[in-house]
Amino acid sequence: xxxxxxxxxxxxxxxxxxxxxxxxxxxxxxxxxxxxxxxxxxxxxxxxxxxxxxxxxxxxxxxxxxxxxxxxx
Amino acid sequence: xxxxxxxxxxxxxxxxxxxxxxxxxxxxxxxxxxxxxxxxxxxxxxxxxxxxxxxxxxxxxxxxxxxxxxxxxxxxxxxxxxxxxxxxxxxxxxxxxxxxxxxxxxxxxxxxxxxxxxxxxxxxxxxxxxxxxxxxxxxxxxxxxxxxxxxxxxxxxxxxxxxxxxxxxxxxxxxxxxxxxxxxxxxxxxxxxxxxxxxxxxxxxxxxxxxxxxxxxxxxxxxxxxxxxxxxxxxxxxxxxxxxxxxxxxxxxxxxxxxxxxxx
Amino acid sequence: xxxxxxxxxxxxxxxxxxxxxxxxxxxxxxxxxxxxxxxxxxxxxxxxxxxxxxxxxxxxxxxxxxxxxxxxxxxxxxxxxxxxxxxxxxxxxxxxxxxxxxxxxxxxxxxxxxxxxxxxxxxxxxxxxxxxxxxxxxxxxxxxxxxxxxxxxxxxxxxxxxxxxxxxxxxxxxxxxxxxxxxxxxxxxxxxxxxxxxxxxxxxxxxxxxxxxxxxxxxxxx
Numbered sequence: 061x062x063x064x065x066x067x068x069x070x071x072x073x074x075x076x077x078x079x080x081x082x083x084x085x086x087x088x089x090x091x092x093x094x095x096x097x098x099x100x101x102x103x104x105x106x107x108x109x110x111x112x113x114x115x116x117x118x119x120x121x122x123x124x125x126x127x128x129x130x131x132x133x
Numbered sequence: 134x135x136x137x138x139x140x141x142x143x144x145x146x147x148x149x150x151x152x153x154x155x156x157x158x159x160x161x162x163x164x165x166x167x168x169x170x171x172x173x174x175x176x177x178x179x180x181x182x183x184x185x186x187x188x189x190x191x192x193x194x195x196x197x198x199x200x201x202x203x204x205x206x207x208x209x210x211x212x213x214x215x216x217x218x219x220x221x222x223x224x225x226x227x228x229x230x231x232x233x234x235x236x237x238x239x240x241x242x243x244x245x246x247x248x249x250x251x252x253x254x255x256x257x258x259x260x261x262x263x264x265x266x267x268x269x270x271x272x273x274x275x276x277x278x279x280x281x282x283x284x285x286x287x288x289x290x291x292x293x294x295x296x297x298x299x300x301x302x303x304x305x306x307x308x309x310x311x312x313x314x315x316x317x318x319x320x321x322x323x324x325x326x327x328x329x330x331x332x333x334x335x336x337x338x339x340x341x342x343x344x345x346x347x348x349x350x351x352x353x354x355x356x357x358x359x360x361x362x363x364x365x366x367x368x369x370x371x372x373x374x375x376x377x378x379x380x381x382x383x384x385x386x387x388x389x390x391x392x393x394x395x396x397x
Numbered sequence: 398x399x400x401x402x403x404x405x406x407x408x409x410x411x412x413x414x415x416x417x418x419x420x421x422x423x424x425x426x427x428x429x430x431x432x433x434x435x436x437x438x439x440x441x442x443x444x445x446x447x448x449x450x451x452x453x454x455x456x457x458x459x460x461x462x463x464x465x466x467x468x469x470x471x472x473x474x475x476x477x478x479x480x481x482x483x484x485x486x487x488x489x490x491x492x493x494x495x496x497x498x499x500x501x502x503x504x505x506x507x508x509x510x511x512x513x514x515x516x517x518x519x520x521x522x523x524x525x526x527x528x529x530x531x532x533x534x535x536x537x538x539x540x541x542x543x544x545x546x547x548x549x550x551x552x553x554x555x556x557x558x559x560x561x562x563x564x565x566x567x568x569x570x571x572x573x574x575x576x577x578x579x580x581x582x583x584x585x586x587x588x589x590x591x592x593x594x595x596x597x598x599x600x601x602x603x604x605x606x607x608x609x610x611x612x613x614x615x616x617x618x619x
Binding site: 063064066067069070071073074075077078081082085086088089090092093094095096100101103 | 161162163164165168179183186187197198199201202205206209245248251252255256259260262263360363364367368370371373374375377378381
Binding site for chain 2: 545546549552553555559562563566567569570573574577592593596599600603607611614615617
């Protein structure tokens with residue numbers, strides 16, 4: 061087999077693999093976010109929403125990401 | 134990734150109805166404006182990298198065409214080790230702070246680390262077949278990367294078990310904490326194992342690469358780091374959602390029980 | 398702390414001695430592995446004698462795994478783990494005690510297997526100091542890592558399958574190190590062997606430290 065085969069196979073592995081993995085993550089996220097109210101996933105809310113106090117019955121000390129995508133609670 | 138980018142067209146104006154607690158109006162995805170921008174940048178980066186790596190760069194003097202695999206292989210390996218390192222950091226911080234945040238970081242980065250370890254192994258094998266004439270040699274790097282894969286698979290197997298999430302987080306944190314020390318020990322022993330008994334190991338000749346080829350390689354590192362960041366954020370949010378769904382289920386069960394009690 | 402550790406170790410060893418599982422099941426299993434290797438590799442040509450270091454340590458790993466699983470199967474019944482937790486013994490002492498008990502069993506298995514390979518494979522051992530040092534340091538490493546991962550898997554329903562997956566990759570440096578040290582001892586190049594002995598000691602110390610520090614968080618339940 062020619063070198064081209066191995067090169068193309070390698071690139072397909074990485075590009076296809078990461079695209080597939082990213083798709084799985086995205087789809088899981090979509091399915092799950094349907095079942096979680098928006099105040100528990102702050103990244104999809106607008107800033108003015110975040111400033112409003114929201115009652116969260118079961119939130120303990122382990123509260124969610126507050127503002128940035130990965131900010132500390 | 135493309136599916137995520139389309140999510141941008143989701144109903145942004147729906148935010149004002151968010152004060153109804155049970156009905157969820159927001160866009161149903163793990164993406165935010167920042168990750169969308171990052172996602173686009175990473176996609177563009179990969180297009181650029183693919184052009185440079187597959188067509189835009191000349192052949193290497195030593196490697197020939199096969200240098201084109203060096204634009205994805207070392208990058209995958211680096212991201213894999215980065216994920217492994219962050220998994221251990223997350224585990225240590227979890228045991229110290231006991232915060233859900235660090236637990237989820239450890240889980241997410243370990244999973245991504247495993248994915249990229251698989252990429253590194255596969256591209257390494259695809260590089261080795263035409264270069265060394267065989268898919269697998271018991272080279273120190275290959276062997277220790279394979280061991281890293283096995284360690285990560287063990288960690289993820291533990292994570293996947295059902296049960297109390299806090300107990301599982303603690304157990305996983307201890308396995309995760311030992312991940313990097315184990316990798317170091319394995320690497321050290323495997324390196325000695327090879328070098329004390331055989332001729333020096335085969336290695337990827339990257340030192341003599343220069344010019345546009347070197348730039349492409351470095352650019353690859355940047356693009357892969359961006360992809361890693363993007364994946365980590367999204368995987369973290371998925372892990373966060375999983376915890377929320379579990380909690381809500383418990384909450385509902387409790388409410389149902391209370392309602393049962395009062396109606397009697 | 399060491400008094401408590403001795404108590405725990407003595408308790409485990411007493412249980413083992415009374416149940417005779419080690420003598421009646423694990424030791425014969427160790428010899429069975431040696432016979433199986435002989436079947437797989439063929440009795441002639443000195444192949445077995447040449448491969449002794451590797452075969453010996455694979456056998457030790459497999460039997461050690463059984464000893465570790467046994468050590469926590471003992472605790473699983475009758476709420477014994479809760480009793481231990483409530484006993485007021487420090488987690489680190491508990492870890493050291495359980496490790497010591499497993500270590501004693503593994504050392505006994507080491508001796509059985511050494512005798513086995515000498516008789517069955519016709520291996521003649523040289524460099525006894527290095528052999529003894531390797532056996533000791535490798536066994537401490539196996540016992541310490543095994544106890545740490547063993548308690549982790551102990552409460553799980555899938556412990557029989559999960560423990561090997563978690564533990565055996567971790568023990569890869571021990572297998573490599575002890576095998577090479579044995580080879581060096583048999584070949585008479587002991588200086589190289591002591592290098593491996595160093596690696597095994599680092600591994601053992603690391604896992605004793607990690608186990609003593611981390612046993613607490615592992616024991617606490619929800």
